[in-house]
Amino acid sequence: MPQNRQILLDNRPEGEAVASNFKLVSTDTPALKDGEVLVRHHYLSLDPYMRGRMNDSKSYAASQPLGEVMIGGTVGEVVESKNPKFAVGDQVVGMGGWQEYSVVDGNAPGMLRKVDTTHVPLSHYLGAVGMPGVTAWYGLVKIIAPKEGNTLVVSAATGAVGSAFAALAKARGCRVVGIAGGPEKCKYAVDELHFDACIDYRQHPDVKTMSKALKDACPNGIDGYFENVGGYILDSVLLRTNAFARIALCGMIAGYDGAPLPLQNPALILVNRLMIQGFIVSEHMEVWPEALKELGTLVGTGKLKPRETVAQGIESAPEAFLGLLKGKNFGKQLVKLS
Amino acid sequence: MPQNRQILLDNRPEGEAVASNFKLVSTDTPALKDGEVLVRHHYLSLDPYMRGRMNDSKSYAASQPLGEVMIGGTVGEVVESKNPKFAVGDQVVGMGGWQEYSVVDGNAPGMLRKVDTTHVPLSHYLGAVGMPGVTAWYGLVKIIAPKEGNTLVVSAATGAVGSAFAALAKARGCRVVGIAGGPEKCKYAVDELHFDACIDYRQHPDVKTMSKALKDACPNGIDGYFENVGGYILDSVLLRTNAFARIALCGMIAGYDGAPLPLQNPALILVNRLMIQGFIVSEHMEVWPEALKELGTLVGTGKLKPRETVAQGIESAPEAFLGLLKGKNFGKQLVKLS
Numbered sequence: 001m002p003q004n005r006q007i008l009l010d011n012r013p014e015g016e017a018v019a020s021n022f023k024l025v026s027t028d029t030p031a032l033k034d035g036e037v038l039v040r041h042h043y044l045s046l047d048p049y050m051r052g053r054m055n056d057s058k059s060y061a062a063s064q065p066l067g068e069v070m071i072g073g074t075v076g077e078v079v080e081s082k083n084p085k086f087a088v089g090d091q092v093v094g095m096g097g098w099q100e101y102s103v104v105d106g107n108a109p110g111m112l113r114k115v116d117t118t119h120v121p122l123s124h125y126l127g128a129v130g131m132p133g134v135t136a137w138y139g140l141v142k143i144i145a146p147k148e149g150n151t152l153v154v155s156a157a158t159g160a161v162g163s164a165f166a167a168l169a170k171a172r173g174c175r176v177v178g179i180a181g182g183p184e185k186c187k188y189a190v191d192e193l194h195f196d197a198c199i200d201y202r203q204h205p206d207v208k209t210m211s212k213a214l215k216d217a218c219p220n221g222i223d224g225y226f227e228n229v230g231g232y233i234l235d236s237v238l239l240r241t242n243a244f245a246r247i248a249l250c251g252m253i254a255g256y257d258g259a260p261l262p263l264q265n266p267a268l269i270l271v272n273r274l275m276i277q278g279f280i281v282s283e284h285m286e287v288w289p290e291a292l293k294e295l296g297t298l299v300g301t302g303k304l305k306p307r308e309t310v311a312q313g314i315e316s317a318p319e320a321f322l323g324l325l326k327g328k329n330f331g332k333q334l335v336k337l338s
Numbered sequence: 339m340p341q342n343r344q345i346l347l348d349n350r351p352e353g354e355a356v357a358s359n360f361k362l363v364s365t366d367t368p369a370l371k372d373g374e375v376l377v378r379h380h381y382l383s384l385d386p387y388m389r390g391r392m393n394d395s396k397s398y399a400a401s402q403p404l405g406e407v408m409i410g411g412t413v414g415e416v417v418e419s420k421n422p423k424f425a426v427g428d429q430v431v432g433m434g435g436w437q438e439y440s441v442v443d444g445n446a447p448g449m450l451r452k453v454d455t456t457h458v459p460l461s462h463y464l465g466a467v468g469m470p471g472v473t474a475w476y477g478l479v480k481i482i483a484p485k486e487g488n489t490l491v492v493s494a495a496t497g498a499v500g501s502a503f504a505a506l507a508k509a510r511g512c513r514v515v516g517i518a519g520g521p522e523k524c525k526y527a528v529d530e531l532h533f534d535a536c537i538d539y540r541q542h543p544d545v546k547t548m549s550k551a552l553k554d555a556c557p558n559g560i561d562g563y564f565e566n567v568g569g570y571i572l573d574s575v576l577l578r579t580n581a582f583a584r585i586a587l588c589g590m591i592a593g594y595d596g597a598p599l600p601l602q603n604p605a606l607i608l609v610n611r612l613m614i615q616g617f618i619v620s621e622h623m624e625v626w627p628e629a630l631k632e633l634g635t636l637v638g639t640g641k642l643k644p645r646e647t648v649a650q651g652i653e654s655a656p657e658a659f660l661g662l663l664k665g666k667n668f669g670k671q672l673v674k675l676s
Binding site: 230234249250251252260261262263264265266267269270271272273274275276277278279280283 | 568572587588589590598599600601602603604605607608609610611612613614615616617618621
């Protein structure tokens with residue numbers, strides 16, 4: 001029975017999340033019951049939504065309970081099986097949490113999915129060909145619904161969602177402008193992710209300079225925006241929207257800590273007849289097959305080359321997660337667990 | 339050639355609009371050219387959108403030019419015609435502006451429409467069976483798209499838009515809660531307009547008390563909101579929205595004067611997966627026939643009994659308009675011109 005190291009949520013953040021909110025423990029993996037599968041995790045996915053789960057307040061999902069393993073997406077390999085649908089050696093994606101092993105009911109629908117790593121590396125099933133990729137797909141296809149030639153903007157441009165968004169939007173003939181932190185990320189966005197332009201928010205730290213930069217990068221205005229951040233960047237984008245622009249709201253990372261960040265000029269929603277829609281992708285499972293097919297093809301054919309930042313070992317997860325919230329990662333943030 | 343008294347926009351407001359922004363002048367009505375019609379206005383409609391037109395800043399519509407007759411909807415009677423489509427005595431609705439007469443090109447599409455006053459009084463073509471009614475219809479049917487049993491909220495509840503909204507929403511089996519200023523308007527909303535409840539915003543002047551009142555009036559939460567006002571009322575409604583609630587944004591009257599009013603907690607759009615859409619009804623002419631048919635039937639059958647506040651004479655228009663912006667009117671604000 002292998003030892004399983006786990007990260008629990010020990011206490012809730014007061015304001016900014018800190019490492020001491022988490023606790024590392026070690027337990028035995030339990031013996032399997034009929035129908036269950038033991039998965040050895042290869043990678044854990046770290047994602048901004050986890051910050052919301054750490055709070056006790058009402059959110060779109062249940063709070064992460066204290067003293068339990070942190071929620072999280074994982075990819076790995078079946079190492080023991082009492083379920084005829086899964087064999088030892090199968091590569092699988094699931095929601096195993098911040099731990100090295102998980103025991104999964106192989107009969108529960110949607111809990112564990114076998115994946116093919118012939119053309120797509122295993123880790124990408126946590127990024128471009130997983131939840132973040134489908135998030136980009138849903139916001140682009142179902143909310144922004146762009147026309148060829150439209151100008152689209154995405155914040156957190158070099159992250160897992162942003163990079164998938166760019167590839168999907170370029171495939172639809174759009175001009176895509178990213179917003180990212182630092183010259184290295186901006187260069188990467190243009191050179192490797194095929195963004196038409198990328199704005200460094202560190203060089204444009206307020207509405208005045210950011211809206212000017214957006215004006216320069218979007219000479220025909222903004223027709224669609226995929227929001228991962230919130231705060232002054234959203235305010236700046238609204239100032240540059242064209243009539244009937246559409247905004248997919250998927251993250252408000254800037255506001256997770258402390259007080260809510262206001263939207264400074266909501267009258268622009270009326271003035272420019274905007275549509276703003278918030279969503280979480282797990283409520284739209286019906287689009288996943290179509291989205292994953294397109295995303296797998298983009299990765300398999302080299303049109304989407306997602307970058308990853310990989311922390312080593314379960315014990316590194318808290319610091320890697322706090323870094324993600326501050327934008328220290330470059331591309332999809334993972335933790336390698338084996 | 340009759341004298342035509344007109345109200346011009348003389349200068350733009352600095353902050354709050356004031357009576358001295360307007361100027362009353364008197365001119366001769368010009369001789370008609372071929373195809374033209376002279377209309378004697380019976381009623382002028384006063385509407386909140388006019389405040390936006392008085393500014394020089396970018397808005398969804400062109401600014402009202404200085405020194406020209408203020409824009410506005412009118413109903414009246416043809417008193418002279420050089421157009422075979424219009425006869426003297428025809429009752430017509432159009433955009434004649436703040437003046438006693440207008441000369442209209444009877445061949446220009448959509449400029450002048452003949453109306454039937456057998457079942458619907460002429461003035462109602464400026465309210466329930468006109469632009470405000472269609473505004474309510476579009477927001478309800480095309481944006482909120484409610485299901486039977488949904489709880490809907492509308493601000494400025496006893497105004498022309500709000501009262502039509504209530505009748506349309508009740509016809510679809512919804513619970514409808516209004517927000518209005520003062521006990522008299524709230525009583526009227528419930529007794530005459532068939533609102534299920536009406537909240538007096540004067541008794542609930544901040545987010546804390548208003549959101550509490552909304553909780554009491556909407557025990558099952560809010561599924562749809564028709565926004566005529568903006569400011570803290572919108573903030574309060576967002577706090578009570580159910581998942582997937584839909585918000586039609588048609589007015590931000592509270593923010594027309596002075597600085598923009600922030601939306602305090604836009605993260606709720608994500609948390610509750612809301613959809614917010616701004617619109618102006620003149621961009622959706624394709625729905626007008628269907629909407630006007632339903633609204634005409636509601637008025638004709640007595641299911642919608644719109645109330646009017648009528649000022650007398652063109653010279654009273656500026657003060658009546660300023661009163662409208664402060665909520666002093668009760669129901670549709672009109673100016674009687676003949």
